[in-house]
Amino acid sequence: MAPKVLVSDKLSETAVQIFRDRGIDVDFMPDLGKDKDKLAEVIGQYDGLAIRSATKVTPTLLEKAENLKVIGRAGIGTDNVDKEAASKKGVIVMNTPFGNMITTAEHAIAMMFAVARQIPEASTSTHAGKWEKSKFMGIELTNKTLGVIGAGNIGGIVCERALGLKMKVIAYDPYLGEEKAAKMGVEKVELDELLSRADFITLHVPLTDQTRNILSRENLAKTKKGVRIVNCARGGLVDEDALSEALQSGHVAGAAFDVFSEEPAKENALFNLPNVVCTPHLGAATTEAQENVALQVAEQISNYLLTGAVENALNMPSVTAEEAKIMGPWIKLAGHLGSFIGQMTDEPIKAINILYDGVASEMNLAALNCSVVAGIMKKFNPEVNMVSAPVVAKERGIQISTTNQDKSGAFEGYIKVTVVTEKRERSIGGTVFSDGKPRFIQIKGINIEAEVGAHMLYTTNEDVPGIIGALGQTMGDNDVNIANFTLGRSEAGGEAIALLYVDEPVPAEARAKLAETGLFTQIKPLEFDVA
Numbered sequence: 001m002a003p004k005v006l007v008s009d010k011l012s013e014t015a016v017q018i019f020r021d022r023g024i025d026v027d028f029m030p031d032l033g034k035d036k037d038k039l040a041e042v043i044g045q046y047d048g049l050a051i052r053s054a055t056k057v058t059p060t061l062l063e064k065a066e067n068l069k070v071i072g073r074a075g076i077g078t079d080n081v082d083k084e085a086a087s088k089k090g091v092i093v094m095n096t097p098f099g100n101m102i103t104t105a106e107h108a109i110a111m112m113f114a115v116a117r118q119i120p121e122a123s124t125s126t127h128a129g130k131w132e133k134s135k136f137m138g139i140e141l142t143n144k145t146l147g148v149i150g151a152g153n154i155g156g157i158v159c160e161r162a163l164g165l166k167m168k169v170i171a172y173d174p175y176l177g178e179e180k181a182a183k184m185g186v187e188k189v190e191l192d193e194l195l196s197r198a199d200f201i202t203l204h205v206p207l208t209d210q211t212r213n214i215l216s217r218e219n220l221a222k223t224k225k226g227v228r229i230v231n232c233a234r235g236g237l238v239d240e241d242a243l244s245e246a247l248q249s250g251h252v253a254g255a256a257f258d259v260f261s262e263e264p265a266k267e268n269a270l271f272n273l274p275n276v277v278c279t280p281h282l283g284a285a286t287t288e289a290q291e292n293v294a295l296q297v298a299e300q301i302s303n304y305l306l307t308g309a310v311e312n313a314l315n316m317p318s319v320t321a322e323e324a325k326i327m328g329p330w331i332k333l334a335g336h337l338g339s340f341i342g343q344m345t346d347e348p349i350k351a352i353n354i355l356y357d358g359v360a361s362e363m364n365l366a367a368l369n370c371s372v373v374a375g376i377m378k379k380f381n382p383e384v385n386m387v388s389a390p391v392v393a394k395e396r397g398i399q400i401s402t403t404n405q406d407k408s409g410a411f412e413g414y415i416k417v418t419v420v421t422e423k424r425e426r427s428i429g430g431t432v433f434s435d436g437k438p439r440f441i442q443i444k445g446i447n448i449e450a451e452v453g454a455h456m457l458y459t460t461n462e463d464v465p466g467i468i469g470a471l472g473q474t475m476g477d478n479d480v481n482i483a484n485f486t487l488g489r490s491e492a493g494g495e496a497i498a499l500l501y502v503d504e505p506v507p508a509e510a511r512a513k514l515a516e517t518g519l520f521t522q523i524k525p526l527e528f529d530v531a
Contacts (some may be wrong), residue, residue: 147198180397338375358413
């Protein structure tokens, strides 16, 4: 019996035809997603669901989806899908993360032109019958310096287009290596240097704890007088109130925003200011982009239902059902190892080397690799998943190598991950015990045995008395309960480490108290997804 797919939002007829051509029974009901009750009545018939943003996939809907195996979102954002509920239900959630890169990059370039030549204001004035030629004096883009914050997929395309416009391009991106920057033809700089040199600044980073308000009031004050700022990435990257003040004072000459801290944006500090161009989140709004993501999601859903291939999944790795039974704990371990190193590494990564020993070497290493790489990069780009992570790593010039070896130690198998940066190497090893729980077994060459918890604290120190007391006392004084406490050292009196598994995040005050003791060379809070 052929798989059955429901298309409940507006997808192109070409995308719908892909399902038919692949032998899938498809029902195209583009307005059904708006009627949650009717959708709930029929969803139980379908193996696959293809949507855009109108359909809301809630836990209630998923309870009715007795046969549903895969949800495909034509586009990047999946806020309209309850991914946790889908995972519990065993439903794969896919998106199409690369279908609108060119469109979004082109919109940023268009916004840059618009603000450089004051095109929207000049158009409004001319439509009103005025002829204010002298009022709208613009500037050329040629030979101007463009500062690109985030040189990944979309940012990289913006760099390429800007170079074609004969602009000088400088880029700030912690994961952009010197060699990759040279190949792109851009100059890699630190953020402060970008702020002081750029005539235009464009942002192309996800919204994370690290990037939120990256153009804060303080950083806006560091910018070159007369700078123009473009944001077609995410709302919340710029302090809009501070930017409004900088525009009114004349320090910032113009701004062009497609995204806002609150959307839909009915009111905003940037509205109605001179030489501020605003559009309603149009970054992906072109015919070509919408067609691309529709075709991609149709192909991905078809591939999964017909062959079991998993592409751009947000809630599972690329493994078969049989493999998943064995590999589940090892996939979690691989992600935890990557996450540990990702949280510890702030420098551009040149290479990721992964060693698989014993039983681990006999598994689906491609899936394990994806889990490691996604763990490393997820802190800095939450949209990265196990499928897209290797692509993103490749685009950033990161070399990924894998080594297999037969059982060589006390464990039936283990995974060791080493990250190489321009300054150092950092490694961590782990295994899965018979209880199915991942364990860290080696950090920086020091043997340990630590259970992985949602909240952890990692410290390094010289092997001297008083470490356990200082950690225990400080945690107790700050009402932080220690679930597990692991110590290790290279040799007596040498380098030592401690890894604490705690019930809640260690507050900054507690970390400051530890630093005041002078006993620790490093104090690092860590967070892991152990669900």
